[in-house]
Amino acid sequence: MASAAAPATGTAPRGRIDKRQAILDAAFEVFAVRGYAQALVQEIAEQAGVAKPTVYNHLADKETLFRATLTAAADAVMDGNLATLERLRSPGDDLRATMNEVAHELVRSCCDKRSRSLRWLTYAQVARFPDLIEVVQGRTSVRIAEAMADRLARLSLSGHLRPCDPVLAAEQLLALITGPLETRSRLGTRVVTKAEMRTLAEAAVDTFLRAYGPGPAEA
Amino acid sequence: MASAAAPATGTAPRGRIDKRQAILDAAFEVFAVRGYAQALVQEIAEQAGVAKPTVYNHLADKETLFRATLTAAADAVMDGNLATLERLRSPGDDLRATMNEVAHELVRSCCDKRSRSLRWLTYAQVARFPDLIEVVQGRTSVRIAEAMADRLARLSLSGHLRPCDPVLAAEQLLALITGPLETRSRLGTRVVTKAEMRTLAEAAVDTFLRAYGPGPAEA
Amino acid sequence: MASAAAPATGTAPRGRIDKRQAILDAAFEVFAVRGYAQALVQEIAEQAGVAKPTVYNHLADKETLFRATLTAAADAVMDGNLATLERLRSPGDDLRATMNEVAHELVRSCCDKRSRSLRWLTYAQVARFPDLIEVVQGRTSVRIAEAMADRLARLSLSGHLRPCDPVLAAEQLLALITGPLETRSRLGTRVVTKAEMRTLAEAAVDTFLRAYGPGPAEA
Amino acid sequence: MASAAAPATGTAPRGRIDKRQAILDAAFEVFAVRGYAQALVQEIAEQAGVAKPTVYNHLADKETLFRATLTAAADAVMDGNLATLERLRSPGDDLRATMNEVAHELVRSCCDKRSRSLRWLTYAQVARFPDLIEVVQGRTSVRIAEAMADRLARLSLSGHLRPCDPVLAAEQLLALITGPLETRSRLGTRVVTKAEMRTLAEAAVDTFLRAYGPGPAEA
DNA sequence: AATGAATGAGCCTTCATTCAT
DNA sequence: CATGAATGAAGGCTCATTCAT
Secondary structure (H helix, E strand, O other): OOOOOOOOOOOHHHHHHHHHHHHHHHHHHHHHHHOOOOOOHHHHHHHHOOOHHHHHHHOOOHHHHHHHHHHHHHHHHHHHHHHHHHHHHOOOOOHHHHHHHHHHHHHHHHHOHHHHHHHHHHHHOOOOOHHHHHHHHHHOHHHHHHHHHHHHHHHHHOOOOOOOOHHHHHHHHHHHHHHHHHHHHOOOOOOOOHHHHHHHHHHHHHHHHHHHOOOOOOO | OOOOOOOOOOOOHHHHHHHHHHHHHHHHHHHHHHOOOOOOHHHHHHHHOOOHHHHHHHOOOHHHHHHHHHHHHHHHHHHHHHHHHHHHHOOOOOHHHHHHHHHHHHHHHHHOHHHHHHHHHHHHOOOOOHHHHHHHHHHOHHHHHHHHHHHHHHHHHOOOOOOOOHHHHHHHHHHHHHHHHHHHHOOOOOOOOHHHHHHHHHHHHHHHHHHHOOOHHHO | OOOOOOOOOOOHHHHHHHHHHHHHHHHHHHHHHHOOOOOOHHHHHHHHOOOHHHHHHHOOOHHHHHHHHHHHHHHHHHHHHHHHHHHHHOOOOOHHHHHHHHHHHHHHHHHOHHHHHHHHHHHHOOOOOHHHHHHHHHHOHHHHHHHHHHHHHHHHHOOOOOOOOHHHHHHHHHHHHHHHHHHHHOOOOOOOOHHHHHHHHHHHHHHHHHHHOOOOOOO | OOOOOOOOOOOOHHHHHHHHHHHHHHHHHHHHHHOOOOOOHHHHHHHHOOOHHHHHHHOOOHHHHHHHHHHHHHHHHHHHHHHHHHHHHOOOOOHHHHHHHHHHHHHHHHHOHHHHHHHHHHHHOOOOOHHHHHHHHHHOHHHHHHHHHHHHHHHHHOOOOOOOOHHHHHHHHHHHHHHHHHHHHOOOOOOOOHHHHHHHHHHHHHHHHHHHOOOOOOO
């Protein structure tokens, strides 16, 4: 994945880093397909092209490997979403259009294989690693919600939205965006067409703006 | 649920039925706490007060046991929610008040241990039993959404709501009710206070009515 | 076999006897197909048309059932073979022809499904029930060999055969008859044609007569 | 047997080979005593001085272990017998004496624990692994019979024996050697004295030569 | 006596983890 | 450091056998 640019001068430690990354990448793929319990360390090692003990040399045990894998994946997923939300800083003339874009992008991200696997793996291991939810959601859902709340607060102050609790508004907007999507995709087991994704994104924005747009009365 | 009229003097097969039910109940409890892979058939048998082979006499193997357990739990959960939605058939004078009640009841149900465990178990085993999602959601989420869409369609026709796509409206209403709840409860790993539950329910209804209530033009 | 003489007036006990016989018959069929360890008491019960505990009512346990089954089968097989050997009592003019008939009949009996299964089951359980070999062979091979030795002794005395040890001669004759057969049938896993059976029988007799026939000196 | 030239300073894989061989040896001993179904993998591992999973590392499962064990044993048994038959290539002056030696050696081999266990195990598992008979007999009985037929054909051509079908003659000779032996040893459950073994071998050769020796007419 | 249901004991197999090279 | 090989611990499933009806 990232082993391309390695300069020839990278001696020992570079190889180590590459190997660790290769293991984490392989681990995510295997965990994503099998789930935690069914994933074999053996298979992860093979996928990473290393021997089993090498995995243990880098990551203490299966649980550590799982935590590191999910944490890394959470960071990767978050980066994309936070970038998307940046667009709401300067909504331009047409707020609805901008929000549609953002919503659509979030919908797409939500359907992404990596994102879906991350949510699934997290949810699936609540019983075994309850604290993982805090870690992962703290780096994804919660940060997205906070960033969204920030944007909505600004929009409210600038009169683009009616006065409101920005935290609740953000939660509801995200719920409107992702909720129907999860319903229709049956938690990701059914494919959702591109057209449906766009429709759902626009419907979410429409409902949100009807509820939170500047009221005509207050105008 | 179906054991209604059976007199206490039930004949021979009664013992069998009781035992099967005891096994399913015990299985749900154990699966809910441990998850599928970590749940021991041994522990389920003990919890049900029977010997391990008795479990296998009634349910062929661990997978069959799991499927039967989740299916039964789905039916049980659904019954409560469908009853709740009945209240929207005759909303009375104060639609908002009625919807608040319904939303609040759905929130409470959603936080219920059985309901939460059911969702978690289903989601957690997507990889191993992908078809289970269809079965369980078909008996819960989907049916609730359909029932909600029915009610909203009536309310729209009767002028209590503006004209709209009732299916989408139902999805969005349910998303508004449960989405923020899942966010705040961190998928059930944090307790949500009764006050918060009420607040979220009312906020969901408020946003929904702002977006779907009869427009001022029609007033 | 022994159920013949029961008078029609036998009311209750008749059913019992029939059931015991049905169980033994079923047991032989199942044991013959599966072997001892793989044979399920459940399957024997089903084959016999009774419930599992009924089997235990008649035969104490699986081992007892096995012993009774094999003993009964041994008696049945033996009856046929002893009858065959009777023909050697009065060989008539053409000794070779009579011996050919007897040998051929023994070959056919040896290939019979019941006989084969009996030998196989006995041999297969040497380790678990070493004494069964005495019981079964005592009722089959040994008795056949003894009867054959009797006949050969008479034939020797009457000058049809040269003076010899009749016990050894009987063992060798039987070995000549059955040995090549077992080789060619691969212990019963390959079919042996009728023609081959006849050929082998005649070859056995031919070799035996060459070795044990009255010498040219005595002619 | 085949490890001949390997110096004691064998490199790394030597340990693996030794362990595999140790497992096969242990397996044969345990299977020989208990039979397939009753043999515990646990016991085989202990006998081989390794842990249970090590057995599975070398041989996939119990069935594979059984097949490998019997195949190896068949090869070992065969080697001895084929070597014995070589002596018939140059019978020397006294054919009868040479044949007596060979017959006696075959009798001894036939009574050997390994040989006996091999036959028993093969026979005992006909139902479960029918193809094993082909494999084992193909490497033992059939090859012995073929080799014997080769030798007899030569002896017939050279006038030491009368003209005959060498295949049938070989089958009969082997039957004469082993048949009475199996009868008297009750399939190996009774001990046969050394004297009896010699007697039976000589009797077999005597009968064979009476039947197949060059006729007095041709003298 | 016959049966449906229950059970106790036991074994194969798997997999995370650790040595020794 | 990376690896091939070995292992300890554990769990699902089977089946002969026995109650209670």
